[in-house]
Amino acid sequence: MKKLIFCLLTISSFCSFAQTDSKIYDIIDAVSAERIKKDIKTLTEFGTRNTFSDTLSTTRGIGAARRWIKAEFENISKDCNNCLSVFYQKDLVTKKENRRVPHDAWIVNVVAMQKGTKYPNRYIIMSGDIDSRASNTMDFTTDAPGANDNASGMAGTIEAARVLSKHSFENSIIYVGLSGEEQGLFGGAGLAKYAKEKGWDIIGVLNNDMIGNITGVDGVIDNRAFRIFSEPVPANETDRQRNARRFYGGEVDGISRQLARYTHKMTKTYMPEMNPMMIYRLDRFGRGGHHRPFNDLGFPGIRIMEAHENYTQQHQNIRTENGIAYGDTFEHVNFAYAKKLTAVNAITMAGLAWAPPSPTNVGIGGGVQPAVKLRWDKVAGAKGYNIYWRDTTSPTWDHSRYVGDVSDFVLEGIVVDNFFFGVAAVGPNGHESVVVFPSKIIR
Ligand SMILES: [Zn+2]
Numbered sequence: 001m002k003k004l005i006f007c008l009l010t011i012s013s014f015c016s017f018a019q020t021d022s023k024i025y026d027i028i029d030a031v032s033a034e035r036i037k038k039d040i041k042t043l044t045e046f047g048t049r050n051t052f053s054d055t056l057s058t059t060r061g062i063g064a065a066r067r068w069i070k071a072e073f074e075n076i077s078k079d080c081n082n083c084l085s086v087f088y089q090k091d092l093v094t095k096k097e098n099r100r101v102p103h104d105a106w107i108v109n110v111v112a113m114q115k116g117t118k119y120p121n122r123y124i125i126m127s128g129d130i131d132s133r134a135s136n137t138m139d140f141t142t143d144a145p146g147a148n149d150n151a152s153g154m155a156g157t158i159e160a161a162r163v164l165s166k167h168s169f170e171n172s173i174i175y176v177g178l179s180g181e182e183q184g185l186f187g188g189a190g191l192a193k194y195a196k197e198k199g200w201d202i203i204g205v206l207n208n209d210m211i212g213n214i215t216g217v218d219g220v221i222d223n224r225a226f227r228i229f230s231e232p233v234p235a236n237e238t239d240r241q242r243n244a245r246r247f248y249g250g251e252v253d254g255i256s257r258q259l260a261r262y263t264h265k266m267t268k269t270y271m272p273e274m275n276p277m278m279i280y281r282l283d284r285f286g287r288g289g290h291h292r293p294f295n296d297l298g299f300p301g302i303r304i305m306e307a308h309e310n311y312t313q314q315h316q317n318i319r320t321e322n323g324i325a326y327g328d329t330f331e332h333v334n335f336a337y338a339k340k341l342t343a344v345n346a347i348t349m350a351g352l353a354w355a356p357p358s359p360t361n362v363g364i365g366g367g368v369q370p371a372v373k374l375r376w377d378k379v380a381g382a383k384g385y386n387i388y389w390r391d392t393t394s395p396t397w398d399h400s401r402y403v404g405d406v407s408d409f410v411l412e413g414i415v416v417d418n419f420f421f422g423v424a425a426v427g428p429n430g431h432e433s434v435v436v437f438p439s440k441i442i443r
Helices: 002-009 022-030 033-044 062-078 147-164 186-198 239-248 255-270 292-296 335-353
Strands: 084-093 105-114 119-129 171-178 201-208 225-229 275-279 301-306 319-321 324-326 360-365 371-377 384-391 399-404 408-412 419-426
Touching: 022 147, 022 255, 022 335, 033 062, 033 147, 033 335, 062 084, 062 105, 062 147, 062 171, 084 186, 105 147, 105 186, 119 147, 119 186, 119 335, 147 171, 147 201, 147 335, 171 186, 171 335, 186 292, 201 255, 201 292, 201 335, 225 255, 225 335, 255 275, 255 301, 255 335, 292 301, 301 335, 360 419, 371 384, 371 419, 384 408
Parallel strands: 119 171, 119 201, 201 301, 225 275
Antiparallel strands: 084 105, 105 171, 225 301, 319 324, 360 371, 371 408, 384 399, 384 419
């Protein structure tokens, strides 16, 4: 009862009793399967969106597609008092330097940026892909509707912009359509490099690639499960960091994995009907996606996608062979499911964009003692900190303790050997940063 009264007295919509924010439910409800359906339809009607297809036609090819996406972002911006800056970011790829490039072309990404009020240089990025492909990736004229791969991710990204642009956030959000995915992750590489040059502080990249298929080639039909792929530790870590891990742990606790856990937790908290599957690998077996070029430069990034793929509908010319209809066409997409996965992105971004930055310089100690010490540098805008821990075999942060506005804490009676630990910053509105795994040892 006491807690309930505190809850009623809380000015912000965040209620410390329920530990949930009603604005997050509003965001879930605002995502529209109908609008996603309409946008996927429009994208498939450009015939092919192969990166090397026609750029001059107003009705066919990747040029027409990206102009339409840019116009959509600009329309969304008009409805929010110009809250989005919309621009093209582009790089040239040449036939000479790339085996899978049929002719020199500009790789053009469409970027829509919603600036944060408090931390404008901190960005959470949601990406989909503009481009599609036929059976032969070098074939840039044959129809390649790419309804699920990846008009679904693109439409989800546009829809997330519609929904989140109605809210104001402390951190910046970027909605982006990337290009050149199918021939070599060119668009992601270009934007990651651009981000590095601009000094963007990237909280995380949510790469959406195929978020609309519920009928798997394995025969399973499932509109609840989806996958969150994340690499275990950063690819650009130093030898020193690698060596330290042998003694202090962290094999499954890199920055992208923490982002995956955050997404998993937001889903479990606010969309309990969904079954998020954290997959402990960068991407599917031997295959790639647009979060990877960000990971390559040391940015956290994950891939969000359906649980059950259908390979007869991916990277296939439209045809019927032995009674099987091949091709990535509109009618195979499940729009209610694409809506759910779009909502997963939207609430993850909202949570992060309302949260303070993660604590820095997190240290841990406590060897041969019955207590664990944690210390960190405070961050501006946090009201306090949550310490998390879990069994070494658990994928999720199962235990936590709110310790208030302090920069160190001792967990008495807990043996450091038997758990993994992390620290997150908590904002006055209750939203939390991504958990930080300790990066140094204290005595
Ligand atoms: Zn593909």
